[in-house]
Amino acid sequence: MVQKFRIRAPKKTNASTDVASLAELGDLVKLQQRLADEGRKLQLFVIKARQAEENKADVREDREHECFQAPKGELCGPGSRYVIEEELGKVVFASVFRCRQREPSGGVQPGGDYAIKFDRANSMLHKVAERELALMRRLHRHAAEKDPEGAVHLIGLADTGSFVQGRHLALVFELMKCDCRHALRKCGQGHGLPLLSTVRNFGRNLFSGLRTLRRIGVIHCDVKPDNLLMSLDKVSVKLCDFGSASEVEDQVRTEYVQPRYYRALEVILGQPYSTQIDVWSAGYTLFELATSLILLNGASNNEILLEMLKVSGMFSQRFATTCEYAARHFNASGNLQNANGDFRVDSVNNAVLLRASTKASDGTAPRPCQTLTRS
16 A cells, blocks of 8 residues: 655744744843843852951841841741750851751650751842752752762751741751861860861761762852861761852852852962862861861962962962963062062062072972863
8 A cells, every 4th residue: 555645835934923932032041141140149249248257257246137036945937847946056147046846746856956047137148048048959959869979978958948937038957066167176175186087087078078069060169167067976077058159150250259268279360160169178178177277377368379389389470470360469470469578678578479589388499380270
């Protein structure tokens, strides 16, 4: 049997329909651009707020009226699910409380303790909290799939995940022992934590968590002892506080992306960066946990660069003069312009630090840094 096929003529399109489709496409592109711009503005707001926290000692008094406050025993959450036990502390954008889950009968459920983070009653900070919640949900969906070993070292949402309490957005997390800053003050006693039994294990946990973030394309941007939470049994840590985190493709270019003492060289000099900047911060953090000392202690990027060069020797001329922010710190010859230096003869704090006169801390010749590009 011979099958007959009918060839259909091309469907006629209306010119006005094509124009409308193009207009809709243009609107979609504009919407995507607007959302990207709003995301960058929000991230810049976060960076500036954290920078203000570093530079202003009384900033917490200014925001006290925005913070969530509740006495012990007050109920919160959907269906009054949680009982507030105590305030654990305040961070830049939120207050954290230890809460216990109630049983349906109204009693307190044994072992049902959580750390609940309430954002400040501020419209911009509410957007920051919503952004962090969206990222936490993404981590919940993809982190274990991409890297099950490392995902367990990233703090995750627990129980209900989130809820709204009055003017505050609340995020529910598993309860941890304390942050490593507190542990360092309490147990380090000015000498750091035990190197092999503690710092080594914490370092393994931290780098495993950062490996997971790299695989899903997220930059934390705020790795420091304050954001490493110790488990209740004190044998492991988890990375927390993703309020400053961003997708790799959504990063903003500014020299203040990270906290001052944990800032990567790529950020200071204005190089393109990726998840590797968190590795810089991890190195600073582990040094501090092991010694109770800040590795590069400077009040500005320029001072941090000076401390860095004392350790590593000067960068190559090409490297020191081609970065976006290079002119803020180096002259055309690649010499560091020491902002706090002087012009006295035989000064130990020269205003211009010459490449040829600088050696590494071990007395050897300078080791030029050719590039920061990593595969």
